[in-house]
Amino acid sequence: MPDMSIPPVTPQDFGAEILRHLKHSLGKDESHAALYDWRMSLSLALRDRVVDPWFESTRKTYEARGKRVYYLSMEFLIGRLIEDVAINLGMEEVAQAALAELGQDYAKIVADEPDAALGNGGLGRLAACFMDSLSTLGIPAYGYGIRYEHGLFEQHFENGAQMETAETWLAQRHAWEFERPEVSYPIHFGGHVDEAEGSPVWHPEETVMASAYDTPVIGWQGRWANTLRLWSAKPITAFDLASFNRGDYMAASAPEALARTISRVLYPDDTTKTGKELRLKQEYFFTSASIQDLLRRFLSEGGDLAELADHVAIQLNDTHPAIAGPELVRLLMDEHGLDVARAISTARRCLAYTNHTLLPEALERWPEELFQSILPRHHRIIQLIEAAHLADSGSAVRIIEHGEVKMGELAFVMAHKVNGVSALHSDLVKETVFADLNRDYPGRIINQTNGITPRRWLYSCNPPLRALINETIGTAWPDDLQQLEGLSAHAGDAAFLDRFQAAKDANKARLADWLKARDGVVLDPAAMFDVQIKRIHEYKRQLMNLLETIALWNEIRENPNGDWTPRVKIFGGKAAPGYVVAKEIIHLINDTAKLINADPATRDLLQIVYPENYNVSMAEILIPAADLSEQISTAGKEASGTGNMKFALNGAPTIGTLDGANVEIRECVGAENFFLFGLTAAEVTARRAEPNYARRAVEASPRLARVLKQIESGVFSPSDKGRYSGLIQGLLDHDYFLVTCDFDSYFEAQRRVDTVFADQAAWTRMAALNTARVGWFSSDRTITGYARDIWTASSLIASRSSRKDVA
Numbered sequence: 182m183p184d185m186s187i188p189p190v191t192p193q194d195f196g197a198e199i200l201r202h203l204k205h206s207l208g209k210d211e212s213h214a215a216l217y218d219w220r221m222s223l224s225l226a227l228r229d230r231v232v233d234p235w236f237e238s239t240r241k242t243y244e245a246r247g248k249r250v251y252y253l254s255m256e257f258l259i260g261r262l263i264e265d266v267a268i269n270l271g272m273e274e275v276a277q278a279a280l281a282e283l284g285q286d287y288a289k290i291v292a293d294e295p296d297a298a299l300g301n302g303g304l305g306r307l308a309a310c311f312m313d314s315l316s317t318l319g320i321p322a323y324g325y326g327i328r329y330e331h332g333l334f335e336q337h338f339e340n341g342a343q344m345e346t347a348e349t350w351l352a353q354r355h356a357w358e359f360e361r362p363e364v365s366y367p368i369h370f371g372g373h374v375d376e377a378e379g380s381p382v383w384h385p386e387e388t389v390m391a392s393a394y395d396t397p398v399i400g401w402q403g404r405w406a407n408t409l410r411l412w413s414a415k416p417i418t419a420f421d422l423a424s425f426n427r428g429d430y431m432a433a434s435a436p437e438a439l440a441r442t443i444s445r446v447l448y449p450d451d452t453t454k455t456g457k458e459l460r461l462k463q464e465y466f467f468t469s470a471s472i473q474d475l476l477r478r479f480l481s482e483g484g485d486l487a488e489l490a491d492h493v494a495i496q497l498n499d500t501h502p503a504i505a506g507p508e509l510v511r512l513l514m515d516e517h518g519l520d521v522a523r524a525i526s527t528a529r530r531c532l533a534y535t536n537h538t539l540l541p542e543a544l545e546r547w548p549e550e551l552f553q554s555i556l557p558r559h560h561r562i563i564q565l566i567e568a569a570h571l572a573d574s575g576s577a578v579r580i581i582e583h584g585e586v587k588m589g590e591l592a593f594v595m596a597h598k599v600n601g602v603s604a605l606h607s608d609l610v611k612e613t614v615f616a617d618l619n620r621d622y623p624g625r626i627i628n629q630t631n632g633i634t635p636r637r638w639l640y641s642c643n644p645p646l647r648a649l650i651n652e653t654i655g656t657a658w659p660d661d662l663q664q665l666e667g668l669s670a671h672a673g674d675a676a677f678l679d680r681f682q683a684a685k686d687a688n689k690a691r692l693a694d695w696l697k698a699r700d701g702v703v704l705d706p707a708a709m710f711d712v713q714i715k716r717i718h719e720y721k722r723q724l725m726n727l728l729e730t731i732a733l734w735n736e737i738r739e740n741p742n743g744d745w746t747p748r749v750k751i752f753g754g755k756a757a758p759g760y761v762v763a764k765e766i767i768h769l770i771n772d773t774a775k776l777i778n779a780d781p782a783t784r785d786l787l788q789i790v791y792p793e794n795y796n797v798s799m800a801e802i803l804i805p806a807a808d809l810s811e812q813i814s815t816a817g818k819e820a821s822g823t824g825n826m827k828f829a830l831n832g833a834p835t836i837g838t839l840d841g842a843n844v845e846i847r848e849c850v851g852a853e854n855f856f857l858f859g860l861t862a863a864e865v866t867a868r869r870a871e872p873n874y875a876r877r878a879v880e881a882s883p884r885l886a887r888v889l890k891q892i893e894s895g896v897f898s899p900s901d902k903g904r905y906s907g908l909i910q911g912l913l914d915h916d917y918f919l920v921t922c923d924f925d926s927y928f929e930a931q932r933r934v935d936t937v938f939a940d941q942a943a944w945t946r947m948a949a950l951n952t953a954r955v956g957w958f959s960s961d962r963t964i965t966g967y968a969r970d971i972w973t974a975s976s977l978i979a980s981r982s983s984r985k986d987v988a
């Protein structure tokens with residue numbers, strides 16, 4: 182048995198704890214309890230068991246007087262927590278048994294929990310995986326973000342087109358958080374800076390309060406728990422009674438409405454930055470609250486500001502919290518009397534910045550006028566930072582330029598380390614976006630390849646495979662994932678491979694049941710499940726996947742008795758509401774599905790499925806059920822990818838380009854266990870310089886030309902034949918993401934996939950080797966790298982290997 186810092190509990194005793202909450206927290210008895218009441222009672226009973234390890238961790242952190250890590254992120258894409266907490270506490274079976282004894286269905290209760298979607302995609306989910314690993318590793322850490330009232334919008338399809346409705350995870354009480362009304366900070370906006378008396382004074386025009394909500398994050402086996410602290414905006418004056426008494430009810434609640442707006446809704450733009458004033462306010466709101474909070478903690482422990490960087494590591498998840506630099510400098514200067522140079526150097530030693538994309542539309546820049554009107558004091562401080570940077574480094578790179586404040590440059594200059602998220606991406610960061618700054622600050626840019634938590638993304642979401650792994654190599658792998666390598670020895674063992682395939686088949690059946698119940702869609706579990714799930718973006722090339730599907734459909738129709746491998750093409754993902762082309766692609770996928778799925782000639786061989794409202798919980802069902810993982814972005818565009826790691830870990834080989842972490846995944850699993858195609862990043866750049874490259878690629882490929890003609894002529898949109906002419910013309914005129922150029926290579930790679938899949942033994946072996954060889958992509962490894970190379974932070978629990986020695 183693992184050494185648990187939580188006392189073991191019997192199902193009977195835990196059942197009594199659930200009933201106590203039912204009665205005293207929910208005010209219900211068993212005969213009146215609804216599903217909601219059971220879910221809340223179970224969650225609160227589990228949360229109770231997190232509290233002691235949480236207190237214990239806090240106590241050890243204070244005693245150690247060491248370093249705390251502060252992870253600042255606009256997004257935490259958490260998903261559901263019941264299973265996560267139960268599993269980390271080692272209480273999954275106890276919870277199941279307790280509920281069974283109470284006549285309740287555990288699975289149904291788990292599925293009732295809303296998906297906490299405080300993020301868009303990879304960046305937000307990475308933050309959630311990092312929180313899990315920080316706790317598992319016992320590194321004292323706080324996640325800081327925004328407690329959005331509405332998370333990522335819900336997606337519905339209306340005649341195939343995406344519609345968005347507000348998400349309402351907080352409509353019901355959130356079981357896991359602790360409200361901290363006593364922890365709140367004023368956040369100022371606007372006004373002017375008065376510099377008459379030598380020392381500048383900011384006279385803000387508007388102030389809101391940032392109020393804390395804490396969620397404990399429990400690590401593997403309950404050994405450690407950190408805090409996710411999310412800020413909610415509240416008015417300084419709750420209610421204007423004078424207006425109310427005058428009968429002006431709208432004016433009476435105006436301050437509250439205004440403040441609440443700030444933490445009302447998550448911006449749904451993934452990688453595109455819209456430059457909206459409210460977004461800047463959100464960024465400053467949570468960043469300022471977080472910096473004030475960590476400074477208060479440091480000073481309350483008697484810290485000396487000269488030693489701040491020995492106790493505080495602040496990681497900026499992308500540029501969204503880049504205002505942390507000037508904010509920390511402001512507080513050190515204006516409130517604590519440090520001079521500019523000391524303030525800047527102190528701040529820089531605390532700060533580090535992670536870059537997540539090279540896409541130009543994702544690099545945040547604010548119109549200087551807007552920035553100055555909202556943050557006048559910070560505008561002045563950025564000028565001071567820029568002056569110091571230019572003077573000290575001899576650099577010619579400006580932070581404020583052409584009437585814009587450039588947040589990437591600001592984050593870079595104020596960070597002692599800047600990292601990319603895969604080997605290829607980090608190289609490209611050095612060569613492209615930050616080429617000049619890389620020359621001016623050699624060694625500042627480093628790599629930390631992304632990772633995923635194996636607790637959620639294998640142990641929890643894939644019970645059949647978990648069981649097989651436990652039986653085969655023991656149970657120490659969930660926090661030491663490279664142990665999966667031990668499975669390799671069984672890759673030639675037919676009995677093992679049969680069981681590996683049986684686990685996959687069970688997951689495919691689970692997905693089929695789920696889809697049948699949810700959408701009435703029937704899947705053939707013997708077909709290959711070919712899955713592309715991620716945000717819809719031109720660079721991710723869902724369109725290329727669809728074009729290949731149509732080409733395949735054409736060929737099956739022409740040769741219906743051919744030796745085809747049955748496939749289900751599964752798509753999942755949302756488009757930013759304002760991203761017109763991405764929404765056209767969604768519409769086209771759905772239109773195509775309607776026609777192809779109804780074709781009696783191909784129905785048993787090819788099916789397209791696009792379930793609405795893809796989210797973390799859906800990923801937990803789809804990924805274990807996938808046979809093939811689609812990672813087909815234009816080389817040089819996907820910074821890392823993390824879905825690619827999840828699929829490989831769950832035994833789905835990749836069809837993919839040499840992009841992001843695909844490169845490293847392929848090195849780990851072996852080139853023979855990866856379906857590679859397409860241009861390299863260097864070839865992509867070269868091809869773009871060639872005139873008319875898209876039209877020439879189409880001319881060279883009759884197969885592709887035919888598909889494009891079909892779409893353009895309205896084959897898939899008979900009621901509106903011109904619906905996709907713009908999309909197809911765009912492809913021919915400026916196919917920036919080289920869909921046309923990589924199409925043939927992709928089609929050919931898919932046929933190699935068909936061939937291997939038809940040989941079940943060969944396929945299963947390849948799938949098993951994927952699982953066995955991707956242990957390196959654990960976020961525990963990633964966080965160990967950040968702790969070593971960026972934070973110099975250490976674990977306050979005995980490492981798992983030394984614990985083994987003790988045992």
Ligand code: GPK
Pocket residue numbers: 301302303304305307451452453499537538543602631819820821822823841
């Ligand atoms: C990158 F810049 C951004 C962004 O705004 N949102 C986002 O999800 C993703 N990302 C990258 O696109 C992925 O390649 C990467 O794996 C992920 O961030 C985490 O680093």
